[in-house]
Amino acid sequence: MLRKPLLAAGHSPVIRRVIERVPPTRNLVARFVAGERQSQAIPVVATITRDRLVTMDYLGEEVRSPERAEATALEYIRLLEALADAELADRVEVSVKLSALGHFLEADGEKVALENARRVCRAASNAGTTITVDMEDHTTTDSTLAIVGQLRQDFPWVGAVLQAALRRTEADCRDLAHAGSRVRLCKGAYDEPASVAFRSRREVDRSYVRCLRVLMEGAGEPLVATHDPRLLMVADRLATRNGRTSDGFEYQMLYGIRDAEQRRLAAEGNRVRVYVPYGVDWYGYAMRRVAERPADLALLLRSLAGQS
Numbered sequence: 001m002l003r004k005p006l007l008a009a010g011h012s013p014v015i016r017r018v019i020e021r022v023p024p025t026r027n028l029v030a031r032f033v034a035g036e037r038q039s040q041a042i043p044v045v046a047t048i049t050r051d052r053l054v055t056m057d058y059l060g061e062e063v064r065s066p067e068r069a070e071a072t073a074l075e076y077i078r079l080l081e082a083l084a085d086a087e088l089a090d091r092v093e094v095s096v097k098l099s100a101l102g103h104f105l106e107a108d109g110e111k112v113a114l115e116n117a118r119r120v121c122r123a124a125s126n127a128g129t130t131i132t133v134d135m136e137d138h139t140t141t142d143s144t145l146a147i148v149g150q151l152r153q154d155f156p157w158v159g160a161v162l163q164a165a166l167r168r169t170e171a172d173c174r175d176l177a178h179a180g181s182r183v184r185l186c187k188g189a190y191d192e193p194a195s196v197a198f199r200s201r202r203e204v205d206r207s208y209v210r211c212l213r214v215l216m217e218g219a220g221e222p223l224v225a226t227h228d229p230r231l232l233m234v235a236d237r238l239a240t241r242n243g244r245t246s247d248g249f250e251y252q253m254l255y256g257i258r259d260a261e262q263r264r265l266a267a268e269g270n271r272v273r274v275y276v277p278y279g280v281d282w283y284g285y286a287m288r289r290v291a292e293r294p295a296d297l298a299l300l301l302r303s304l305a306g307q308s
């Protein structure tokens with residue numbers, strides 16, 4: 001019930017200022033974000049890579065100026081160089097949001113995002129790693145998948161993301177479950193209308209199972225992005241049933257969420273990748289994480305009430 005207002009709060013500068021000022025909420029954000037700068041995030045990532053893989057995300061979305069899109073592309077290119085220098089590129093890839101690379105620019109947004117994403121792919125290729133293109137709200141699904149398709153012509157290892165919450169996703173899974181295709185399946189973090197999305201938790205979970213079945217039975221590489229204990233069990237069963245060993249699929253979870261479970265899965269010999277965001281533009285991302293967990297939500301509301 002509180003998810004919708006909280007996702008809306010993800011756009012409020014007033015609430016952002018309160019969160020930055022109040023220690024408990026500042027700590028809440030620190031749990032999900034590995035620092036504001038590359039130099040803070042890379043040591044965190046180096047520690048995680050002792051037993052897990054990582055995908056790093058430079059936070060920022062809905063960029064509206066070509067200069068900021070350019071700055072984001074350059075940040076990723078520098079990040080990939082730094083990962084290669086630190087000899088981490090064999091265990092660390094990057095995740096990019098097309099809206100941070102210019103997708104929403106009024107003039108030629110799709111073209112600018114594609115060109116910037118290509119430059120990031122080239123840098124990833126030079127560093128010896130891969131990228132995954134995050135999925136944003138449903139209005140961008142078609143163009144995001146089209147851009148991923150274009151990137152894959154030169155860089156077949158580019159990962160796609162599909163959201164089980166969307167009604168279209170089972171069909172998208174069928175299209176993308178081919179050899180060499182890396183597909184991250186998540187539930188979906190956006191507040192979508194019923195016309196295009198399942199709205200109840202139960203429906204989304206059922207859709208996740210149907211989609212995962214398609215990916216596990218297919219020839220591609222499923223990237224199982226969830227913290228949900230029941231879905232993790234289903235993934236394990238589907239992998240076994242389809243003869244997939246730990247090389248044939250990957251678990252993915254977010255930095256700061258179910259860390260013990262991440263380490264347990266890795267210790268059992270599974271491939272586990274942690275999504276580690278960093279950057280000054282942490283606000284929208286942190287709000288989406290808080291919206292997913294009632295205990296964190298209560299802490300945030302108490303802090304906000306104390307400030308008013």
Ligand code: FDA
Nearest residue numbers: 134135161186187188189225226227228252253254275293
């Ligand atoms: P759900 O939210 O139902 O949580 C299941 C259980 O996990 C909870 O019961 C709790 O135990 C635990 N948990 C969940 N959130 C927690 C929290 N904040 N703190 C502590 N425990 C928590 N979305 C998107 O739209 N586009 C994208 O590109 C991506 N990319 C992406 C990458 C990776 C690696 C992950 C893991 C997730 C994404 N997502 C995403 C986000 C995803 O869509 C979804 O919003 C979150 O993963 C939460 O969904 P769960 O599947 O974890 O289930």
